[in-house]
Every structure is written in C-alpha cells, then in structure tokens.
Amino acid sequence: SQQGEEDPQALSIQEGENATMNCSYKTSINNLQWYRQNSGRGLVHLILIRSNEREKHSGRLRVTLDTSKKSSSLLITASRAADTASYFCATVALGNEKLTFGTGTRLTIIP
C-alpha cells in the first residue's frame, strides 16, 4: 500500500525556474529517499535523508525533512528541460526492509 502522498500531482514551470515538490508520510521512518523516473523507464536514486537529518544538498537538489510533521520537500533549482520526469519520494519505516513509494509528482520543464 502507498504510504506517501505527494503534491502537486503535476507541475509545469519555465526552464530556469525552481521546482518544489512535497511529500507526506504516515509512520515513523528510518530514512526517506527521492527518485526520478523518466517516461516508462527505471527509477534513478537522487538523494537519501536520514530521520536525524533536517536538510541535505546534492548539486541543484535540496531536500528537507520534518519528522514532526512527517513531511519532506525536494527543491530543484535552475531547472533544465532534462529535469522533465516523474519524481517519487519513498520511505523506509523503522524496522522495515522495504521502500514504500509516494504517489509521485510529474514535472514538466518548458523550454
């Protein structure tokens, strides 16, 4: 079953703008991960943030985690056409050995 909800479901922005996606989840977690999926292809791991971390950066990506609100956000700065994809958050619950994916955000970058 899906644990996470993401919003927005779809987002279209101009190239060069920043894109922000949000993820909410329901149970206590060990870590939260973000993945990108280009149309009909496999998923690519972007970033992992542990439950004791509040913010993490990787290149143009910035992820925040608020465990008190059970939410996370992914910020992509200076977007490019190649960032067009679906983005999924995925959580690893405490004592669990599986990923549970959120509903995903479809991001479209308009050149």
Place this chain on the structure above:
Amino acid sequence: DTEVTQTPKHLVMGMTNKKSLKCEQHMGHRAMYWYKQKAKKPPELMFVYSYEKLSINESVPSRFSPECPNSSLLNLHLHALQPEDSALYLCASSQDRGGTLGEQYFGPGTRLTVT
C-alpha cells in the same frame, strides 16, 4: 559496474503462455527486488530476496513465481497471467547495510502486455 540489466525490454504474452523475466546485477548487492508499476502510478513491491532467500512476498498471486539462482540473478516466472497484469516490471538491487535499507538501483524494466 553500477548497472542493473533486465531482459526482455518488451514482452507480449497470451494468457496461457509461460514466460520469464530476467534481471542481473554485478555490484555485489545481496538484496534484490521485483516491483510492478502501472501507468501513472508508483512502483508496488512484489518480492524481496535477501542473500538469495525470499524474505518478503507482498501477497502476490501464485501466477508470479520468483527465483534467485545466485547472488547476481533474479528471475520472475509468469504463468496464466491476466490482462490486468499488464504493467512495467522493475527489478532493483541494494547493498546489505545491516538492516537499514539504503538506496536501490533499478533496471530499465520490462514492459509486459498480456493479451
């Protein structure tokens, strides 16, 4: 080599056919996974293998039969599928981190159509 490969890329099969999906990784990962993904939906976990042993079966119908012949290979045997089983089937692998699941590496998937 940080790649997970899957064959075939596309598969069309009838409801009475038997076919197999194959997945391979050479990263030394000891956990491997099968996911099913319907269009515009997130991946749904089907099976987890840890050290070549089935550790999680998410109540998947018996017409899907996983197999892990060795630490690099994962198969999914298909028999008597239904049209609603048409989906993208994704394989993934990850390192054993002593119980804490880290990032997973995904293959490109097999697009399955059941007619």
